[in-house]
Amino acid sequence: MKKYLWPSIKLTVLLLVLLAGIYPLFLAGVARLAPGKGGGVTVTHNGRVVGYENIGQKFTQDKYFWSRPSTVDYNAAGSGGSNKAAGNPEYLKTVQERIDSFLVHNPNVKKEDIPAELVTASASGLDPHLSPAAAYIQISRVAKARGIAPEKLKQLVDDNTKGPLFGLLGPSVVNVLKLNIALDELK
Structure with missing residues (x-):
């Protein structure tokens, strides 16, 4: 069990940083380039x-x-x-x-x-x-x-x-x- 616990924790933290931090920030940045700056035209x-x-x-x-x-x-x-x-x-x-x-x-x-x-x-x-x-x-x-x-x-x-x-x-x-x-x- 210990063999799988540490990799699971690392993967969870990595995905949390990627999917809850970097990815939303990337999408917000792309939206700023669109007409209306992401707030609608x-x-x-x-x-x-x-x-x-x-x-x-x-x-x-x-x-x-x-x-x-x-x-x-x-x-x-x-x-x-x-x-x-x-x-x-x-x-x-x-x-x-x-x-x-x-x-x-x-x-x-x-x-x-x-x-x-x-x-x-x-x-x-x-x-x-x-x-x-x-x-x-x-x-x-x-x-x-x-x-x-x-x-x-x-x-x-x-x-x-x-x-x-x-x-x-x-x-x-x-x-x-x-x-x-x-x-x-x-x-």
Whole structure:
């Protein structure tokens, strides 16, 4: 037994120093090199921080583009999905309620035309992006609420659409917070 005790203690101390000391310090150093210095990339408007670039926010007024639904009410401290199967009756009821609400606020849209991302939450509940199609389908509601020509809003969505990484990886996306800030800045 003594033969194994001393090597076990040495290995425990070594791993403690490596995994509880050096490794976290290394990751903190790498994070300082990233945008936002490891604290997240903030979005400012009129000189004050209004949100984070990679955390979704709730928009419910008709004069704004709506974000993807969140099961955690956009709380980054408790991110997570509903963990309900696609056939779960409670989940299906929630999705149907979201569809009904969307159709009330967007009467010119047919149920089958609603992009799934506007009525289903992401896995983290914090997704800040929509597809361009999900933004386009909201244009008539926002145009009516603000008295802005739909063509102008389509151009605004296009201007705020970010293409795939390196032109190849992933879909085109629109950051809803940045889109709504640009919307507020329209004259």
